[in-house]
Amino acid sequence: MIKVKKLGIVLKKTDLAFENDSVLNPGIMQEGTILHMLYRAVRKGNYSTIGYCKLDGPLKIVERNDTPLLIPFSDDASKGVEDPRIVKIDGIYYITYTAYNGINALGALVTSTNLKTFERQGIIVPKFSFDEFKRLADCNNLVNVKYFRHVRHFEPNDQIFLWDKDVMFFPRRIDGKLAFIHRIRPGIQLVVVNSLEELTKDFWSNYFLHFNEHIILDPSGINHESGYIGGGAPPIETDLGWLLIYHGVYDTSEGYIYSAAAALLDINNPTKVIARLPDPLFVPEFEYELNGTVNNVVFPTGTALFDDTLYIYYGAADKCIACASVSLKELLKELLLNKINYEN
Numbered sequence: 001m002i003k004v005k006k007l008g009i010v011l012k013k014t015d016l017a018f019e020n021d022s023v024l025n026p027g028i029m030q031e032g033t034i035l036h037m038l039y040r041a042v043r044k045g046n047y048s049t050i051g052y053c054k055l056d057g058p059l060k061i062v063e064r065n066d067t068p069l070l071i072p073f074s075d076d077a078s079k080g081v082e083d084p085r086i087v088k089i090d091g092i093y094y095i096t097y098t099a100y101n102g103i104n105a106l107g108a109l110v111t112s113t114n115l116k117t118f119e120r121q122g123i124i125v126p127k128f129s130f131d132e133f134k135r136l137a138d139c140n141n142l143v144n145v146k147y148f149r150h151v152r153h154f155e156p157n158d159q160i161f162l163w164d165k166d167v168m169f170f171p172r173r174i175d176g177k178l179a180f181i182h183r184i185r186p187g188i189q190l191v192v193v194n195s196l197e198e199l200t201k202d203f204w205s206n207y208f209l210h211f212n213e214h215i216i217l218d219p220s221g222i223n224h225e226s227g228y229i230g231g232g233a234p235p236i237e238t239d240l241g242w243l244l245i246y247h248g249v250y251d252t253s254e255g256y257i258y259s260a261a262a263a264l265l266d267i268n269n270p271t272k273v274i275a276r277l278p279d280p281l282f283v284p285e286f287e288y289e290l291n292g293t294v295n296n297v298v299f300p301t302g303t304a305l306f307d308d309t310l311y312i313y314y315g316a317a318d319k320c321i322a323c324a325s326v327s328l329k330e331l332l333k334e335l336l337l338n339k340i341n342y343e344n
Contacts, residue, residue, distance in 0.1 A: 243331070
């Protein structure tokens with residue numbers, strides 16, 4: 001078994017109005033020993049903005065803004081901007097987040113060259129109704145039927161879209177193309193494009209017609225992810241492939257339990273899964289993970305690597321930000337003991 005060390009709470013809420021309810025689900029950008037942490041800051045009434053702090057090393061906070069770094073700026077995000085992830089590609093920061101308007105939750109993007117000024121790219125996932133998605137994705141009977149059960153029910157309205165969250169880019173181009181992960185329940189999917197301008201209605205229609213070809217992972221059916229899964233931290237490039245830290249969810253009589261999980265993807269074709277842990281990487285066990293705004297949650301969203309130690313930053317019970325660490329070498333070794341057999 002892999003030894004995971006829980007390092008405790010890294011960041012808590014403050015009395016500042018924009019983060020007086022909770023802080024959670026941080027994106028992490030590592031530049032040398034400096035970490036930029038962009039986190040979801042929630043004020044009372046469940047309204048989210050993106051806060052910022054800087055760390056020197058994996059745990060020492062040396063700077064923290066007293067105002068939000070990013071705020072909602074469109075009707076798509078009228079109820080908040082949530083769960084940021086961040087990578088840097090060709091000198092540009094790609095910051096993805098969930099835009100929430102009280103009904104729809106959709107992946108969006110801003111870009112920046114300095115983390116001070118930002119260029120809005122808007123929603124980058126499809127604005128399709130559930131019925132549109134089902135009609136296209138169900139054409140060839142090759143898609144897990146659970147995709148057609150995970151639908152939120154509201155009164156009929158033309159502006160109700162399929163939820164598409166947990167958007168994060170790979171930290172470099174793959175074969176010259178931009179690649180990002182997104183999550184339509186219950187699995188994790190891949191998008192690869194030359195440029196963001198390709199993400200048109202026609203693109204997504206064709207994408208859904210061949211939806212099975214774009215699925216990276218579906219729930220394994222094993223207890224810790226028998227319900228659904230979703231992307232966690234942006235993929236980490238290793239000599240063995242892309243390391244993906246993601247979250248798994250299962251339902252119990254006391255509600256959902258969120259755990260952290262890991263898989264290894266092919267470096268050139270990330271839809272090919274090389275290996276996958278059969279057990280969770282870590283689960284809620286301490287008070288700050290078991291009791292909060294949402295109980296029983298560890299929700300990984302960012303990582304940093306110092307020597308061989310991989311630090312995994314996560315939202316704990318939707319109330320605070322915590323960190324766990326693991327040997328990267330040992331994690332990859334354990335993954336290789338659990339390779340996917342495609343001959344069966």
